Amino acid sequence: MNAIQESANGRVHIPNIDPFRLSDSKKLSRSSNSKFLVDCGIRAVYLILYIFFPIYAFSSTLDQTRFKLYCMHTPKFKTLYEQYFLPSIKDDFEVVAREYEQECPSGIYKSVGWKQTMLRKLELLREAVEEHWNDRLFFYSDVDIIFLQPILEIALNCLGDRDFVVQQGWPRNLLCAGFFVMRSNEKTLKLIEIAMDLLEKGNCPDDQAAIQTALHQFKQGEIAWGFLPSLQFPNGRRVLKKTRRGNRDLYSLDSEIILDDSIVLFHANCCIGLENKYHFLDRVQEQYFKLKERI
Numbered sequence: 001m002n003a004i005q006e007s008a009n010g011r012v013h014i015p016n017i018d019p020f021r022l023s024d025s026k027k028l029s030r031s032s033n034s035k036f037l038v039d040c041g042i043r044a045v046y047l048i049l050y051i052f053f054p055i056y057a058f059s060s061t062l063d064q065t066r067f068k069l070y071c072m073h074t075p076k077f078k079t080l081y082e083q084y085f086l087p088s089i090k091d092d093f094e095v096v097a098r099e100y101e102q103e104c105p106s107g108i109y110k111s112v113g114w115k116q117t118m119l120r121k122l123e124l125l126r127e128a129v130e131e132h133w134n135d136r137l138f139f140y141s142d143v144d145i146i147f148l149q150p151i152l153e154i155a156l157n158c159l160g161d162r163d164f165v166v167q168q169g170w171p172r173n174l175l176c177a178g179f180f181v182m183r184s185n186e187k188t189l190k191l192i193e194i195a196m197d198l199l200e201k202g203n204c205p206d207d208q209a210a211i212q213t214a215l216h217q218f219k220q221g222e223i224a225w226g227f228l229p230s231l232q233f234p235n236g237r238r239v240l241k242k243t244r245r246g247n248r249d250l251y252s253l254d255s256e257i258i259l260d261d262s263i264v265l266f267h268a269n270c271c272i273g274l275e276n277k278y279h280f281l282d283r284v285q286e287q288y289f290k291l292k293e294r295i
Helices: 026-063 074-090 114-131 152-159 185-198 205-216 275-295
Strands: 067-075 095-098 136-139 145-146 163-166 175-183 225-227 243-245 248-250 263-269
Touching: 067 074, 067 114, 074 095, 074 145, 074 275, 095 114, 114 175, 114 185, 114 205, 136 152, 136 163, 145 275, 152 163, 152 175, 175 205, 175 263, 185 205, 263 275
Parallel strands: 067 095, 067 136, 163 225
Antiparallel strands: 136 175, 145 263, 163 175, 243 248
């Protein structure tokens, strides 16, 4: 219909039409167009999230050009740190070493003051998680460990998109908190804080028992964690063979050392006393170098 019409008497009639009022067909067209634009907008948002969210989620890891390796020691363990642990590092880590007071006079596992020392370790781990917030990664190592090969790439591949991968303990279903790589987020912060609470209240004897127990307080699938390959990252019990002494099997200075070329570190956690640790760290290094020469 034209906007201007002629009446029967020849006079021009201008109908009372609201120029802003749309016909039903135009309303439908405008509605369809609006819905189409909204749909396109939603699809665009999903596309942006699909493409960029994984990049954002892992950007904190990707931009970590140099990873931090945390460790701690007391004055009694300073020789281990300076003469064994530190010189053995093969990767370009930024080493964050914290020296604490000698609260455990003997430095022997589960002796007087051991729990207080392990609380210092958990406090350091909480600090590391908070410093690397937003899924950034950090490494931790005890100082009675020596590195025989570069470990950075292997450990990162083992971690994948998980929150936490750790040395396997003994028995095999337990963890050994002597070496691990951790992703910093709400889950791992909760893990460390639960472990600290368990240790402070005396519900667990040490840090790794506390972490192991804390893991059981998460719902299935709530935190993604696993073991590092035990052949490459063994604890001492997998490398040293006990010697029969009377009716007991013990680790002695002449205990056999079992190595192959896949091993990337050695952890002297089963060697009681500093002199025994020095002895086996020296023997492992010497035997490993001889092994590599034959290959």
